[in-house]
Amino acid sequence: MNTSLPVTLSDVERAEERIRSIAMRTPVEQSRALGRMVGQDVFLKCENLQRAGSFKVRGAYARMSELTDDERARGVVAASAGNHAQGVAVAAKGLGIDATIYMPKGAAIPKVEATRGHGATVVLEGETVDEALLAAKRHAEETGAVFVHPFDHPLVVAGQGTVGLEVLEQVPDVETVICGVGGGGLLAGVAVAIKEKARELGREIRVIGVQAENAAAYPPSLAADALVPLERISTMADGIAVGRPGQVPFAVIRELVDDVVTVSEDALARALIFLLERTKMVVEPAGAVGVAALMEGVVRPRGPVAVVLSGGNIDPLLMLKVIQRGLFASGRFITVRIMLDDRPGSLKSISRIIADHDANVTRVDHTRIGGSISMGRVAITIDMETKGHEHTEEVFEALRLEGFEPIVQPG
Structure with missing residues (x-):
């Protein structure tokens, strides 16, 4: 294990102790239909059933629980298309902290309303998550509020890594773990947990990241060994529509993750249809990329495989469009x-x-x-x-x- 990495297994284990008061231990469900398709046992880690509908509450609470009294008094500010927004809102409510969330103007209405429902102040600004991030940072500079980044902070990455610890406990013989990746916080955290635990056990477990092909900043960044921003992103998977990797998760992913692959929009639509019909799971497009990678043969697992369904916050109007596209693609x-x-x-x-x-x-x-x-x-x-x-x-x-x-x- 590279000891110079910004996040360690001990960080993840400390985060696990902190988040237990707010994050639930989500179930793992075996998908026999998907298993027959790929020739291996397949298990779905259901973070779509997590509080606030995604894994994001883990990293948000891990970060915010370590704020000083002075920092808590100043409040927090964040930016997100929806999942991080809800995670920060839930964490802030649990900790008694005021939260302001910047969301892109095109954010799904259910995600905006849910964020407000958790007690946060929502400001709609910018056309993309990256533009909302800039607005949130300006707010932090002007007001003194603590900026809670959705993925580019060691404590956030550590919090997301608790998903990996649970996977190892729930699927002890797992040999491949697949996660969606946008900025990289989930994939980096899971990689730290899985790889170091596997090293302790004398095992090798593959960790694979999956991006939507029209919002895939990691493959060129990994090839260049530097952060390469995308000029344009266009995907139904708004939860991973990030134009530039985070510095902290990138440092982990380039060292620990075995591969980062991409899937098409049609593959995403087919995966969502499959999850609805065969597993009865409501999953947002960003949460279905791992299943899409298996269905398309982009990832060929060896041994038991665990796929993280990272979120279930999908706008019903988007679901209608995705279902129609998925039926067309199939x-x-x-x-x-x-x-x-x-x-x-x-x-x-x-x-x-x-x-x-x-x-x-x-x-x-x-x-x-x-x-x-x-x-x-x-x-x-x-x-x-x-x-x-x-x-x-x-x-x-x-x-x-x-x-x-x-x-x-x-x-």
Whole structure:
């Protein structure tokens, strides 16, 4: 173990003692369906069931519980898209500290309202978490409030590392641990706990981080051995939409973590659908990246694997969009456009073919107007439920045999 690391196992163990009054020991559930998919036992660490809906309360409380009386009197300020906000709010309420939270203007309404509900003052500022962070730091400079960073502080990292200690107790034979990563606090803390405990036991346990491919600052940073900020981030996984790694977690991750991989937005959507249908778990996109990595084969575990479901705070409106995207990505919901001659009976024939092959039409749009539609032709756009990609191709082949040319539209 590198003794120069900013966070040690003893730090994590001290944090574990401190957070017990506020953070619950979340359950671990085995997913046999996912296990069959990857050929190993798979266990889900359910931080989506944690207080305030994510692991963030661990690091927030670990940090704030060590503030001096003078610092507590000045209050705290933080910035977050939602999970850290709620974690700080819950911790502040438990410690009797005033909290001000800066959130991006586009933060999910349920997360904003939940943060207010825990007693914090919420200020909406900036378009991204990084812009909200700058506003929070200005507030700290102007008022003297203590800035509680979401991931770039040793005590925060130590608090998040308590997830790793619980995983080792609940899945003692684990050989691979997978965590989502944004700024890196969770992954770094878990890596410290897992790797040093494994060293004490004379074992080797792999720790893998997963990022959304459109918000992946760690792969280029690790390749350059320096913090490389992203010019642009765009992902449904707002909980890990961070454009620049934290210095503290980066120092740990580059030394201890075995790999950091990425997954696509479609893979995230498929993982969320899987978790809803097969495990009955409501998980936000950031919490599903580890499952997405397993489902896509990006991570091939050896031995029992534990995946951290880091949070469950998802806006119902986003969930609707994600479900539709997930069904589209898995071939179970298709939008198809068909050009045909404008004569009676054509649409009836299409409907018959689809019905005969056990697909279900949910919407039909019929138009004769458009730059690509010639006189005497009509465009039919159909939303259709199928059983998957093979079933969709079966329906399409039947349409082609009848002279129709279905064209799949983007989801």
